[in-house]
Amino acid sequence: MKRTQTRSILILLMTLAFFAGIAYHTVNLWYHSSQWVSQPQNAHLSDSNGLEKAGTIYDRNDVVLAQSVDGKRIYHEDEAVRKACLHVVGDDSTNISTAVQTVYRSDITGYHFIFGLGLPDAIKSGNNMKMTIDSKVQKAAYEALGNDKGAVFVYNYKTGEIICMASTPTYDPQNVPSDIETNDKYEGAYINRAISAAYAPGSTFKLVTSTAALNSIANVEKRTYDCDGHEKIGGKEINCFEPNGHLDFREALARSCNVYFARLAVDMGPGTMTKQAEKMGFNHKIVFDGIESEKSVYDVSKANTNDLAWSGVGQYTVLATPVNMAMISAAIANNGAPVQPYLIENIERFSGAPATEHKVRVGSAMMSKEIASKLYEMMDYTVETNYGKSSFSDTLDVCAKTGTAEVDDEGTSHAWVTGFCKDKEYPYAFAVVVEHGNSGFKTAIPVAASVLSSISD
Numbered sequence: 001m002k003r004t005q006t007r008s009i010l011i012l013l014m015t016l017a018f019f020a021g022i023a024y025h026t027v028n029l030w031y032h033s034s035q036w037v038s039q040p041q042n043a044h045l046s047d048s049n050g051l052e053k054a055g056t057i058y059d060r061n062d063v064v065l066a067q068s069v070d071g072k073r074i075y076h077e078d079e080a081v082r083k084a085c086l087h088v089v090g091d092d093s094t095n096i097s098t099a100v101q102t103v104y105r106s107d108i109t110g111y112h113f114i115f116g117l118g119l120p121d122a123i124k125s126g127n128n129m130k131m132t133i134d135s136k137v138q139k140a141a142y143e144a145l146g147n148d149k150g151a152v153f154v155y156n157y158k159t160g161e162i163i164c165m166a167s168t169p170t171y172d173p174q175n176v177p178s179d180i181e182t183n184d185k186y187e188g189a190y191i192n193r194a195i196s197a198a199y200a201p202g203s204t205f206k207l208v209t210s211t212a213a214l215n216s217i218a219n220v221e222k223r224t225y226d227c228d229g230h231e232k233i234g235g236k237e238i239n240c241f242e243p244n245g246h247l248d249f250r251e252a253l254a255r256s257c258n259v260y261f262a263r264l265a266v267d268m269g270p271g272t273m274t275k276q277a278e279k280m281g282f283n284h285k286i287v288f289d290g291i292e293s294e295k296s297v298y299d300v301s302k303a304n305t306n307d308l309a310w311s312g313v314g315q316y317t318v319l320a321t322p323v324n325m326a327m328i329s330a331a332i333a334n335n336g337a338p339v340q341p342y343l344i345e346n347i348e349r350f351s352g353a354p355a356t357e358h359k360v361r362v363g364s365a366m367m368s369k370e371i372a373s374k375l376y377e378m379m380d381y382t383v384e385t386n387y388g389k390s391s392f393s394d395t396l397d398v399c400a401k402t403g404t405a406e407v408d409d410e411g412t413s414h415a416w417v418t419g420f421c422k423d424k425e426y427p428y429a430f431a432v433v434v435e436h437g438n439s440g441f442k443t444a445i446p447v448a449a450s451v452l453s454s455i456s457d
């Protein structure tokens, strides 16, 4: 009797182990098969790494960005458009990890969970993908960045459609340069800097400090300060670019007074600053269409008072991604809550299954409606009194904030601008960063201006 019982238990355990094994492998297959299929050791793959019969990728206006003809992957006929769209579309390889030809390779090549790549071509063809980007705007961004390294991110703050996500340096996916791994000019070319790179945000971060202050300091808008260009905070100097004179809260943002915002950060303390920064996307990944961004970073856990002061003006160890900064501007333009960005309008399934319909998704609020409306007005005032509305566009009414973030002891700085268009017809939020661009006003605004002009043309 006892022996029978032992055997029963043994059989039960073996059965359980068997099913656990099946479950493990099924889950593993479900999660990873689409990645395994594009591995080079897969014998089904050819020179085009499985793309030779893949579906067509279109931009928002049905311009063909990539298609397969006679067993070869062919990209757009204009070299500038090919380079401009590289980080969104990808190339034949999977080197650009966030490009759709990498992330969605199994979808566009017709990989099937049950049948693998083994389905007949007649059934398999037609996995076309329609993107939200506008190749004309991509090209304008690529040309405006020129030989600089940097990124442009523009999206519709009402619908979430990303119309531009450009990154430089780039290369031609149709003729991948043979010296790409050794030539300095291609350094980091596989990285989409709009989402996968984080930079010191400099004064664009004053939008975060402003939000925290409006939230937690009573009557902060009436707080005045006479800036003579520097002040000792926590025993060490905080400097402004120039003496900013007599300021209230709105004027302090418009003239970008470092001391004013450094003092706010210290008054609020690390807890309040961290909480607000995290509410606005810092220390989290931004995920859209299965593509993950790098994290923006706000960490003052080891900061002394002077460090905390510098963090309030986007220096110290603060880092931000362009997509994050664009979403902050989008929140301000959209009553405090940013619409989540997206890139893929639909994927036409070979199986005849319905295409994925995108729904507008509003993210959690970064600030109250009242604070959003105050910041809206302040960014409007900043452009009007400091940059000039015409520096952005002759036709679009733009609200913005620049940043010039020091990144080394030699005084070179990254140039930033983030903002949004007021026009109901052009509800776009944007962020531009130019590495070592040295001036948000002189370097980043002209890039934003070219890109915005290409939208309204």
Ligand SMILES: [Zn+2]
Binding pocket: 227, 228, 229, 230, 240, 242, 243, 244, 245, 256, 257, 258, 259, 260
């Ligand atoms: Zn100042």
